[in-house]
Amino acid sequence: MEIGEKADGRGTAFAIGSGFWMTARHVVDSCDVVGILERPRRGLRARSYSVHRSADVAVMRIDRSAPPVRFADAPPQPGDIAYHVGFPRGKPGELRSRMLGLSVMNARGRYSTREPVIAWAELERFPEDSSPLSGISGGPVFDSQGRLIGVHVAGSVRRGRSFTAHPSSIREMVDRSGAAPSSAAEALPFTPDTLPAVADALRDRGTVAMALCDVR
Known part of the structure; x- marks a missing residue:
């Protein structure tokens, strides 16, 4: 898989616990700001995020909880x-x-x-x-x-x-x-x-x- 230069983009994330959201590493890695779209035209910025050192998964911390998987x-x-x-x-x-x-x-x-x-x-x-x-x-x-x-x-x-x-x-x-x-x-x-x-x-x-x- 070719990981191109970072640009504004969108992917998918899902709730895994109180304030924790998982996504793919290539969706958020090297972004200046990451977050989720809570509803149309309203985004929520992540306080922080971390990526797996050798796999395509990442976790964001967001001040928004939802029923987790x-x-x-x-x-x-x-x-x-x-x-x-x-x-x-x-x-x-x-x-x-x-x-x-x-x-x-x-x-x-x-x-x-x-x-x-x-x-x-x-x-x-x-x-x-x-x-x-x-x-x-x-x-x-x-x-x-x-x-x-x-x-x-x-x-x-x-x-x-x-x-x-x-x-x-x-x-x-x-x-x-x-x-x-x-x-x-x-x-x-x-x-x-x-x-x-x-x-x-x-x-x-x-x-x-x-x-x-x-x-x-």
């Missing part, structure tokens, strides 16, 4: 179905995928990393189109029980593939940030038929928000 107890397995939620191309969108297996992703450019990731085959997306999924980066990826199993970090439209940060990288970033995920956090189950409605519910209650990057 619930973390899965075990990593996904090949053949498992996942549900990706976020803001592809700056608009609400989601997709369903099937796990293919483990892979390795190399990042070059603004920073360089080599990290374990999970590869997924895209099954369907809402709304239906064949455009790149830029903007969903940093978004949460759930199992059918609505528990977090990944963070969307990259994709290939031509191959119909998506890639998520490995659970070990996510856990390491959570521990390093000092966030305290709740085992009692509510999980909203997914099915193929309810994917758009559940994704909208997560955005409406503020669990999933648009991430903002400002370069000055």
